Amino acid sequence: MTSAGNNEESSSRGTNAVRSVANRTVVVTGAASPRGIGRATAIMLAARGWNVGILDIDAAGGEALASELTTTYNVKTCAVAADVANESEVRAAIDALEAALPPLAGLANIAGVSSPVPYLELTSDEWHRVINVNLNGVHYVTRRVAESMVRHRYGRIVSISSTSAQRGGGTYSKTPYSVAKAGVIGLTRALARELGPYNITVNAVAPGPIDTDIMGGPLSPDRRDALAADLLTNRIGQPEDIASAIAYLLSDDSTYITGQTLNADGGLYMH
Template sequence: MATFPAERTAIITGAVSERGIGRATAGYLAAQGWNIGIIDLDDAQSQATAKEIAAQYGVKAHGVGANIGDEASVRAAIDSIEAELPQVVALANVAGVSSPVPYLELDAAEWDRVMSINLNGVHYATRRVAESMAKNRIGRIVNISSVSAQRGGGTFSKTPYSAAKAGVIGLTRATARELGEYDITVNAISPGPVDTDIMGGTLSQERKDELTKDLVVNRVGSTRDIAAAIAFLISEDAGYISGQTLNVDGGLYMH
């Protein structure tokens, strides 16, 4: 059983937005003693978020700006994090965009934008960290999919989002299969409705009540619910779980 180094780093993409899953995950993991690498679009905000986390939790943190849909940009950001922080053991691919455009109004530019960030970006970050993880023979990768992938939408976002998030599940399974021999696990989390801006802004109580009708629990999800699931899947004890999609969705999708 592969063991973690005493000093270890988790990289989180899309970790700047205060109400987002990435930001919640950064804080949750830092509280557990992980050093934190942050990749987000804005370099200054990424650095500021890293400083805040380092000060609050007493860990090392480093933030870098990158366009997640551009491979060279992603590789450079991860190079920078590796130069500044201890061994990268975990990657949480959280960065994503919503897309409420109806299918018959969808143009090529919107399709490409959503695919580029929500699917290509996951591949670019995974591909780069996998090089280091394979060398070190230890790694945990967690990708954020969506219940939209499994249900074909039915949330705020529509077709390109659902297609990209379904692609994330396929990517998760294939990379789990290929990277397993290097003691790297790859899993996906499929959130149900979570109160973040990707749902089209802050959810009103009325909208929350409406969404809860489809669930088997009495509330919509919080970013902490997803952060806790990520923390479990990247933990040392989760080494026998790979290629899985964990539905953290209040029972919305059962199969």
């Protein structure tokens, strides 16, 4: 039987191994999209010294970003291709990242798909497509990364939800998207309880309207103005607005925050 003292010693060794950001790796899913939150997040974290593991279905885009980050910020990077909705692909991809990079200490679950289909026109295939990527995918990636975090008793997990989960839609995507993003909030809270004893925090970020392709492509001036009319900031968000929220929740400045959903939405939803 392991004594309490040995447990504390093991915890200290594991935490110290990733105490310096230079010795940590953050896994970012969905980072390859040129106009996405994932790319902005990977860049911001690399600029702050994180080593970055990129998991994206777009192999070429992921590899190009990894090369850019290494060249620009002199950090270790590795990109692997996987569909987050496929658990076996996810586990193999995380295995590869872990073998290539320093300890996995951070996770940003950003990969997602939109779905503007009205409920009464919704097919079973569309329902499962959205749930599988936006909720099951978060679970598959988190489950595998959490195994590694528990071993060295340190971790920061941040997943992207949405104000659509809190408001029942109202921006672009509709029912299955809102349901999946609500599930992310529930998963976040449950994992915060279970993983807290291992010095792992788990939080979510709920963006409002952000100028990315998940909003159906580049926004026209009229659509941009219509979306901004509901906001208190008089502008819609940019990917960097969400990246900065994620970076904060992954940092050691947020060690007393867990199980929370941080709304970065220009004041769209107040609760």
